[in-house]
Amino acid sequence: MATLSVSRLYKRFGSVEVLKGIELEAGTGEFIALVGPSGCGKSTLLAMIAGLETVSEGEIRIDGTLVNSVAPKDRDIAMVFQSYALYPTMTARQNITFGMESRRVPKAEMDAAVKRVSALLQIEPLLNRKPGQLSGGQRQRVAMGRALVRDPKLFLFDEPLSNLDAKLRVDMRTEIKKLHQRVGKTTIYVTHDQIEAMTLASRIAVMHQGSIQQFDEPQVVYDRPANMFVAGFMGSPSMNFIPGELTKTDGAPAVTIALEGGETATLSLAQMPAFRPADGKVVLGVRPEHLFRFTENLKAQKPALAKLAAPVEVVEPTGAETHAVLKIGEREILGRFDPDHAPRLGELMPLGIDMSHACLFDPSTQSFIPQAAA
Amino acid sequence: MRAAATNALVPGDAVRKRSRGRDLIASWTPRLVIAPSAIASFIYVFAFTLWTLYLSLSNSTLLPTYQLVGLKPYFELWSNRRWEIAYGNLFFFSAFYVVLTLAIGLGLAIAIDQRVKGEALWRTIFLYPLAVSFVVTGSVWNWLYGPDAGIEFFVRSLGWENFTFRPTTNKDLAIYTIVATGIWQASGFAMALFLAGLRSVDPDLIKAAQIDGAGPARIYRKVILPSIAPIFLAVAVVLLQFAIKTFDLVVALTHGGPGIATTFPANYVYDLMFQRGQIAIGAAAAIMMLLALAVVLLPYALWTVWRSRRTAGAHG
Numbered sequence: 001m002a003t004l005s006v007s008r009l010y011k012r013f014g015s016v017e018v019l020k021g022i023e024l025e026a027g028t029g030e031f032i033a034l035v036g037p038s039g040c041g042k043s044t045l046l047a048m049i050a051g052l053e054t055v056s057e058g059e060i061r062i063d064g065t066l067v068n069s070v071a072p073k074d075r076d077i078a079m080v081f082q083s084y085a086l087y088p089t090m091t092a093r094q095n096i097t098f099g100m101e102s103r104r105v106p107k108a109e110m111d112a113a114v115k116r117v118s119a120l121l122q123i124e125p126l127l128n129r130k131p132g133q134l135s136g137g138q139r140q141r142v143a144m145g146r147a148l149v150r151d152p153k154l155f156l157f158d159e160p161l162s163n164l165d166a167k168l169r170v171d172m173r174t175e176i177k178k179l180h181q182r183v184g185k186t187t188i189y190v191t192h193d194q195i196e197a198m199t200l201a202s203r204i205a206v207m208h209q210g211s212i213q214q215f216d217e218p219q220v221v222y223d224r225p226a227n228m229f230v231a232g233f234m235g236s237p238s239m240n241f242i243p244g245e246l247t248k249t250d251g252a253p254a255v256t257i258a259l260e261g262g263e264t265a266t267l268s269l270a271q272m273p274a275f276r277p278a279d280g281k282v283v284l285g286v287r288p289e290h291l292f293r294f295t296e297n298l299k300a301q302k303p304a305l306a307k308l309a310a311p312v313e314v315v316e317p318t319g320a321e322t323h324a325v326l327k328i329g330e331r332e333i334l335g336r337f338d339p340d341h342a343p344r345l346g347e348l349m350p351l352g353i354d355m356s357h358a359c360l361f362d363p364s365t366q367s368f369i370p371q372a373a374a
Numbered sequence: 375m376r377a378a379a380t381n382a383l384v385p386g387d388a389v390r391k392r393s394r395g396r397d398l399i400a401s402w403t404p405r406l407v408i409a410p411s412a413i414a415s416f417i418y419v420f421a422f423t424l425w426t427l428y429l430s431l432s433n434s435t436l437l438p439t440y441q442l443v444g445l446k447p448y449f450e451l452w453s454n455r456r457w458e459i460a461y462g463n464l465f466f467f468s469a470f471y472v473v474l475t476l477a478i479g480l481g482l483a484i485a486i487d488q489r490v491k492g493e494a495l496w497r498t499i500f501l502y503p504l505a506v507s508f509v510v511t512g513s514v515w516n517w518l519y520g521p522d523a524g525i526e527f528f529v530r531s532l533g534w535e536n537f538t539f540r541p542t543t544n545k546d547l548a549i550y551t552i553v554a555t556g557i558w559q560a561s562g563f564a565m566a567l568f569l570a571g572l573r574s575v576d577p578d579l580i581k582a583a584q585i586d587g588a589g590p591a592r593i594y595r596k597v598i599l600p601s602i603a604p605i606f607l608a609v610a611v612v613l614l615q616f617a618i619k620t621f622d623l624v625v626a627l628t629h630g631g632p633g634i635a636t637t638f639p640a641n642y643v644y645d646l647m648f649q650r651g652q653i654a655i656g657a658a659a660a661i662m663m664l665l666a667l668a669v670v671l672l673p674y675a676l677w678t679v680w681r682s683r684r685t686a687g688a689h690g
């Protein structure tokens with residue numbers, strides 16, 4: 001059981017600054033997901049925690065001990081690589097035991113460990129095969145085995161599921177979750193799949209261009225994204241952004257947005273914004289699942305439902321739900337609707353927006369404007 | 375309903391026929407394209423080998439004759455002390471040359487792999503000897519080993535007046551000069567291939583091994599070198615082929631001397647066939663060289679077949 005803390009961490013490759021003052025911490029047994037778009041520095045950060053890349057500036061501590069210049073093998077970590085990195089000339093079993101052999105673990109102990117891990121990952125029949133004779137999913141499990149056979153302080157996973165097909169990916173995700181619940185090791189898990197992050201993590205760190213944008217519990221990151229980048233990155237399909245202006249109706253705070261043909265709609269906010277940007281301009285963020293077909297019945301259930309009329313541009317049934325593109329002013333927004341109340345193509349739809357889940361952003365800084373009960 | 379079904383069969387049949395014709399063309403084109411070179415290599419390799427084998431069992435002397443005399447030329451060959459030395463030299467040279475060139479090439483490659491400064495320069499320096507022909511290499515080293523302008527002359531000019539270094543004139547040392555010169559020429563080539571191999575190893579493998587707690591020596595031994603094993607074999611086979619062809623190097627460096635100390639089979643075959651008019655014995659010597667090659671290459675070929683069978687088996 002161990003803790004990890006990363007503070008003011010910088011990484012420079014020549015003149016290129018790849019990590020810019022990363023602050024991250026993981027408590028004992030925590031599962032931290034590190035998400036962000038391609039090239040934002042996730043693998044670099046992981047490699048630095050593992051000791052595979054040097055630290056340009058800042059501190060990495062494991063269990064409170066500064067490890068900046070400790071060799072990878074002495075950091076007591078286990079890592080699963082994005083590419084699996086299985087040794088191609090060794091069998092699955094040899095891949096799993098290589099680390100123990102390096103550390104001169106007695107043979108009996110080694111056999112017992114292989115037995116335990118291969119039963120856990122159901123790879124007993126594969127132990128004598130070489131990586132070239134395994135499928136992607138099997139390789140992935142062997143790579144996991146190589147990490148799990150040890151009893152390290154920290155687990156590091158670098159997009160372990162990114163090479164798998166959709167079905168296997170979901171299965172392995174569940175498998176990893178069960179595994180973590182069983183062994184309870186402190187884990188840093190890199191992914192650029194936000195669903196993986198939401199389902200697995202106790203806390204999510206969202207990275208963008210070398211710095212951490214938000215580091216919080218999954219639901220907080222989802223409901224109260226720190227800025228427009230996080231809001232757009234977490235959630236799929238992503239959040240709709242509608243420019244507007246802070247106004248008042250009947251003394252209550254509201255957002256006025258432009259509709260087609262110079263008309264406007266004023267939507268009452270469920271809560272009071274903590275501050276008002278200088279010129280009153282804001283960006284209203286609405287997730288696709290918070291759009292509904294407006295009915296009086298629904299309004300009775302959801303008092304914060306604001307109504308406006310929006311023309312329907314595109315309708316895409318996906319089975320469980322129907323996605324539709326609606327037009328609000330110049331903007332196109334996407335909604336997820338119940339197929340029974342789905343928009344029809346060409347219709348001017350009575351749209352209900354659940355304002356209790358709407359977010360506000362300051363367009364000049366892109367940052368989140370907190371709202372509190374009025 | 376049924377009428378429609380039978381009608382539908384007719385065009386289907388036509389399509390099937392046409393595609394059969396196309397299949398035929400598709401399957402024959404590659405064979406036809408390969409045929410000329412296949413025939414040429416067949417004649418070159420098998421026909422000439424059989425021809426040589428036949429000659430080695432005949433009583434040919436200055437010109438080929440077709441009267442078979444059995445193994446007589448072989449007995450004559452093996453009763454000749456010069457041939458014994460030549461055959462012995464071939465094995466001695468090949469073993470030292472191949473093993474040491476591999477070792478030195480690998481050593482150089484690993485040294486350069488440590489991200490030394492001016493890597494491109496080192497690579498070029500070590501690779502240059504291969505660009506020089508064997509004859510030139512032989513001549514240059516002949517000077518260097520010789521007393522007039524070489525190492526001996528240089529050391530004496532530094533003040534050690536009694537220094538002697540004339541390995542090519544010593545019948546016990548001369549063979550080592552050939553080995554050393556051969557290694558000098560080929561180790562850069564081995565280095566370049568090994569270095570390319572080392573560089574092609576997935577860096578994640580090395581990182582994984584570091585995390586697994588393996589030191590540099592263990593990483594090279596267990597992770598990097600095994601994954602470039604095929605390059606090892608390829609380089610060894612190429613070197614072996616160089617070794618058996620060591621004709622020009624010997625001619626330029628020692629002329630097979632002093633005396634007959636550094637005679638090689640290829641030089642001897644050339645002598646017998648074209649200088650002394652002993653075609654049958656020359657052919658017998660050539661067949662013995664082929665046997666030497668077979669001793670090395672057959673196990674290798676069998677091993678590759680066995681290995682590919684085994685992996686195929688494991689797949690199924």
Ligand SMILES: Nc1ncnc2c1ncn2[C@@H]1O[C@H](COP(=O)(O)OP(=O)(O)OP(=O)(O)O)[C@@H](O)[C@H]1O
Pocket residue numbers: 013016018036037038039040041042043044045192
């Ligand atoms: N050795 C290096 N030299 C220079 N730049 C590098 C080096 N390694 C990585 N980078 C740069 O650092 C940035 C971050 O790379 P990194 O591999 O950490 O991204 P990532 O977040 O893991 O992306 P992905 O999701 O595609 O794996 C990239 O812009 C990359 O070009």
Ligand SMILES: [Mg+2]
Pocket residue numbers: 042043044082158
């Ligand atoms: Mg990466």
